[in-house]
Amino acid sequence: MRIEKIDTFPLFYKLSEPYGDANGYKHYRTNYLIQVTTSSGITGWGECVDWLPLLDVGFKKRIIPFLIGKQAVNHTQLIEQIKKWHQRAATAVSMALTEITAKKAGLSVCDLWGGKLREQIPVYASFQSYTNQKDWVNRSLRFIENTVQNGFSQIKIKTGGRSFSEDLLHIQSIQNIYEKKLGLFIDANQSYDFAAARKWERYFSRWSNILWFEEPMPFDDLTEYRLLRSTLSVPIAGGENMKGANQFLPLLRGHALDMIQPDVMHGNGIEDFRHVLKLARHFGRRVSPHSYDGALSRVYAAFSQACLTPWTKMNGENIEPLEWDVMDNPFTSLVKMEVKDGYLQVPEKIEVDTDLIQTYLWDGTNYG
Numbered sequence: 001m002r003i004e005k006i007d008t009f010p011l012f013y014k015l016s017e018p019y020g021d022a023n024g025y026k027h028y029r030t031n032y033l034i035q036v037t038t039s040s041g042i043t044g045w046g047e048c049v050d051w052l053p054l055l056d057v058g059f060k061k062r063i064i065p066f067l068i069g070k071q072a073v074n075h076t077q078l079i080e081q082i083k084k085w086h087q088r089a090a091t092a093v094s095m096a097l098t099e100i101t102a103k104k105a106g107l108s109v110c111d112l113w114g115g116k117l118r119e120q121i122p123v124y125a126s127f128q129s130y131t132n133q134k135d136w137v138n139r140s141l142r143f144i145e146n147t148v149q150n151g152f153s154q155i156k157i158k159t160g161g162r163s164f165s166e167d168l169l170h171i172q173s174i175q176n177i178y179e180k181k182l183g184l185f186i187d188a189n190q191s192y193d194f195a196a197a198r199k200w201e202r203y204f205s206r207w208s209n210i211l212w213f214e215e216p217m218p219f220d221d222l223t224e225y226r227l228l229r230s231t232l233s234v235p236i237a238g239g240e241n242m243k244g245a246n247q248f249l250p251l252l253r254g255h256a257l258d259m260i261q262p263d264v265m266h267g268n269g270i271e272d273f274r275h276v277l278k279l280a281r282h283f284g285r286r287v288s289p290h291s292y293d294g295a296l297s298r299v300y301a302a303f304s305q306a307c308l309t310p311w312t313k314m315n316g317e318n319i320e321p322l323e324w325d326v327m328d329n330p331f332t333s334l335v336k337m338e339v340k341d342g343y344l345q346v347p348e349k350i351e352v353d354t355d356l357i358q359t360y361l362w363d364g365t366n367y368g
Helices: 052-067 075-085 087-105 136-149 164-178 194-198 222-231 245-253 270-282 295-307 354-359
Strands: 003-021 024-038 043-048 120-126 154-158 183-187 210-214 236-238 322-325 338-340 343-345
Touching: 003 052, 024 052, 024 087, 043 087, 043 295, 052 075, 052 087, 075 087, 075 270, 087 270, 087 295, 120 295, 136 154, 136 164, 154 164, 164 183, 194 222, 222 236, 222 245, 245 270, 270 295, 295 322
Parallel strands: 120 154, 120 322, 154 183, 183 210, 210 236
Antiparallel strands: 003 024, 024 043, 120 343, 338 343
16 A cells, blocks of 8 residues: 555636625635555545645645655554644545545445444535625525525525624525524624624524524633623534644633534544544534535545434434535535535545546636
């Protein structure tokens, strides 16, 4: 299982119209894929997201020379070294080596991890609500209508990027159209202070379809998160930018969140990501992986959720939903996955659309 070759695929797509959240607008979407090939011809795909020139130089000048000739089964040793150079690159390599190991064993990734406990995972449609147009609310409502018609019954929308009154108008419009029957996740991207976040409670207490309030404040003061959690009638979620199980420990031990949201690409490899999911269970917390930025990371999050023990003994839903990017982004379709009526059928294997890769290969020019 000697690593013989690593191919890289930097991908770039310029948006026809920018969209965004409280952090600002996106003008393009990017993705960086690698394919690792062993001397016996076994291949595995990996994915990360960062500034493409940095990733390209890092892989070609340092990471690929380091990996060539190494044994693919030495997963832990290789990832421990690479994460010292670039954590997200280490995660991409971790994905590829996990797939190679599963193929070598003649197993699916889920079977390698002990087998699936479920064949389907609920997903919710994730929106970047804001545009630079004055009628952004109406445009958002049209996007939501189209998504609901495609079978989604739960959606995530953004707040904090406009005034409180504008955001409230947006949500009230959704509530009126769908008669408070559409499940809503409200994501503020850490844009509020305590007083501003608490203002939402006067509305949350009247809306039974709010499923969680995501990252309302910065994580600088967990005491304020605990206090906010005690005053809100909806769960609080967050943690997408936390890097590994160690950074989630204070949130869990401090009782700051009801739901943690690790991201495959923000952790220290696939195994560390799975440790975070299991850690949540040890603390009696729910866990819904953040999976907005990449299709391959989303499928690994789905594999992990498929193998995760339930969060409740109650009948019905016993696994938390995954995030599904419904915005203008061709890279959502990089990996073959079937979503129907708000559920993802967990795939048996990873199938990457190589034609799509060729269509969006970055030409090395400046972003613009």
